[in-house]
Amino acid sequence: MTIAGAWICLLAPLAGALAITLAGRRISRRTAGWISTLTTFVAFAGALVAFFGLWAADPSDREQVSTAYTWLAAGDFEVELQILLDTLSSTMMLIVSGVGGLIVWYSMGYMAGDGEERRYFAYMSLFVFSMLILVQAGNFLLLLVGWGLVGLASYLLIGFWHHKPEAVAAAKKAFVMNAIGDATFALACVLLIWETGTLELLGVFDDVGSLSTTTVNLVALGLLGGAVAKSAQIPLHTWLPDAMEGPTPVSALIHAATMVTAGVYLLVRASPIFEAAPDVQHLAAILGAITLLVAGVVALVQWDIKRVIAYSTMSQIGYMFLAAGIGAYGYAIFHLMTHAFFKALLFMTAGLVIHHLDGEQDIRNMGGLKKLMPRTHIAFAVGALALMGIPIFSGFWSKDGIVAAAFASGDALGYTLYVAGLVGALLTGLYTTRLYFAVFRGEPSEFVKTHAHQGHGEGPRSMVIPVGVLTVLATIGGFVAIPGVWEPFLHWIDETAEPLVTATVAEDYGTSAVAVTLALIGFFIARRAFVAGRQIVRSADAWRVLEHKLYFDELYDALFFRPAVAISVALRRNVEEPVIERSLDEIGSGTIQVGGEVARVQTGLLRTYAIAIAFAVCVLVVVFVAVR
């Protein structure tokens, strides 16, 4: 029953994607939307069955493996289509299918009238299916399959409006950067095959102790490469802001709530490997800390509403990497969940705003929307408060737990990460408040006055209800882990990934006091800047550097893309054309010179030629046999 729920959860979205694809134009666009939405909710129901089945089970029985068939085999090596249901994967299944269902539902309103909705919903269902493979996979290769397929779905959805050059370029960039991660992930799998003989998660974890330090470090690095690419962490982060070219629900589902957090899931899932390679695990924490700061700063100068939220996503995933890197696995997944709630909420309210303003995304053209869209305003405010980590809202419980854990880990690295986490809290307060004021406060801009749709509410029911549900979740979603009082969520995850570090209750609340103060300072600085009509970043030079996102794009262009093009062109000009394609010409012209001499051999008689060929072959045969 429990495991059947997991299989239903996995297969329902696949059925949805296939049904929409095969039905084609025989079903209406609206029907396609309903198929996608309902199958995702069926998946959620299956996830609930699996979750509660596991909940009711004896703790010793909360690691269940189920195999369908052998997917790939060569000699002794086998990879099965196999799911692993444990406390971690069941939690992820709930998040993916639950938040996914809400966002797909929301899409029905957002995408209404697009004309290619069927394609959209088929892609969305494909994505949910792929994401569920990723979180349910019982072995690393199947995990990699899900890993790659979510990348494919992401590519398809970023480039959904494929007549836009920017969307196509962004889609390609996302795919290629993720392919780099896929490649290092695959290399890690290769090492595991040679060193442990298996790719099954549980089998590998049992064998980790027998691996050499070098091997385990390399495996962990390969996995980290995949995680960094998928989760848009420095240095493989540049694709995520561009990915905002996709439809907004896609940004909510894939580029905030689920797919981009897959890296965090992997770090926690493969924690036995990372614990055996502590340097690499710390590297994950450090990369997370750097990303959370850099993304937080860059968010301060963005003008596009979705890009601000995108940088915020990178920054928040930085927190999760930090948590997983120091071994606070429960908090990493906890923040993953609350972030899924409030970030999906922020994107969806941003979507309502964009929808209301005829597709406008530049916050300079917004302002004063509080009066025009009061309910959207409340929902956005809740999301913003949760993001800033203001008490009682969900983000407060999860983010502060991470920062406290950094403090609790105690060494120099821990304190550094602690400071980074606190500075991040300040930055979050700054950019979130800046965005909130620019969009909702002040007087409506000229643009808003002319473009806002009058009199048809804030959005259709299919959009408003999911936003409402997420508003509630973003508010109360943190109550499942109240330090020192009630922490069932953390205990649940601990069963799969035992934490390396746990903060005391005093550390928790002490950290919270500091972090909330910093967030509020950020709030007041940003509000004062808004009232005074100036930006938070005032130096023109700093602004320019940040606007260019610290020149990562330019750097990678110069380091990788242009050399690849240059090498390719050089090879064609210097090797392919002159050497390989002309090789025969050279031989030919040589032959013409010699030809005069040999012309008399050309009798034109087939018999002579046959004899000559036979003779040549005989000579070769003799040479082959004689010479060794």
Place this chain on the structure above:
Amino acid sequence: MLTTALILLPVVGALVVAATPLPRATTAGLAFLVALMEVALWIVAASRFDFDDGGLQLGTSREWAESFGISYSVGFYGFSLWLTGAAVIVSAAAIGYAVWVGRDRPRAYHALMLLLTGAMVATFAAQDLLLFYVSFEAMLIPLYVLVGVWGGARRQVATLTFVVYTMAGSLLMLASVVAFGVTQGTFSLTESGTSDNVWIFLGFAIAFAIKAPLFPFHGWLPLAYREAPVEVAAVLSAVVSKTAIYGFLRIGVPKFPEPADDLSGVILVLAAAGLVYGSLLAFRAPDLRGVVAYSSIAQMGLITLGVFAFDDLGLDGAVLQSVAHGLVSASMFLLVGMVEHRCGTGQLASLGGMARGRPVLATVVLVAGMIALAVPGSATFAGEFLIMAGVYGQGWGYSAVVALGIVLAAMYTLRVISAILHVEPGVAVRDEALDLRTSELALVLPMMLVLLVLSAWPALVSESAFPANNATQAVLEAFR
């Protein structure tokens, strides 16, 4: 008997098509029917084949010239049956495409295509070295004519280059065949022992390296793939190239274990170089066929890495990848043909925007493209991963090159997908250019479906490629 029937059906079909004065449409239809019957016959053969055993089956052996140790001896192993399956499916799709396009002089054209099919099947089935040689060469004659007569503007240069390259290989191989047969006292592949003669091995290896082709023996390929009728290019890249892999698996490695081992370093380096080189040239190729052509060089490099990994993972991966790449590259070439047919050009700069209003074309191109770039979960991914894992035993650097290949494949494939489908319509894309018609879809869809089945279950091929699912033992010992 079944194997002989598989060889003779297309040959007899070719003679009938050539000799019977029927109307154009009937001739073409007859050829297509023969090709479909060949597929049906292959399905019968596969259903009689015991994949758990995987050893030589469905065999026939008749003495031919006993005193010279020459026999008519045919049969299938698991891997050769799979390669044959890909061959007959691709042939049927190619002949169907030629019917759809309506090639000139259909009697000659279709007779040659059917002859080519028969020769390919015979190459995969031959258990006698001379029979293998004859079949291997018999593929070339129809190809020369098909490219030389029905090709594009520069078909004569293309044919000449192709002839010179392949004849050079053939000559070396013939010498090796004779030398091997003479020293062994038999030409039978099942009875002959092994040889440690490097020169005889080199004769085979160079012939196969030209046929695959491996870098830097690919001088004939860009021109041939660009000038050949598109369905002939499909057969060339999908199946004819795989006969070289078959040659390595059945003859090159098992019959010459020591020379193959000694020279494996050189071959692995060339294969790895070809993988990167082909990928980079595909990345900047200005036309559709250029991209597919150079990506074929890259893929053949990849498959060769698998063969010379000399372990279960690499060998099984090489077979799986040969089948999968055969189907996907044939699909790509036929799609290229369909796009060229609509736009009159394959220059990427003139194309674009075809996704709008052409959902079927867009879907098929996307699916084929994603399988071509080996998206995780596809059959090509399974093959590529096995090769990557297998070749690690020969050096981690080769695995790293395969990993680099994953990224490069994404770059060049996405480029070509976007160049066809995305952004604004190019100058050559007119509104009248319609979506794929049902008849065109029917040519590509079967190959796509087979690929999807193999993606859901790649073990179907990889597990049954070699006797007792033990590739190393088979290639390094049993085939001797």
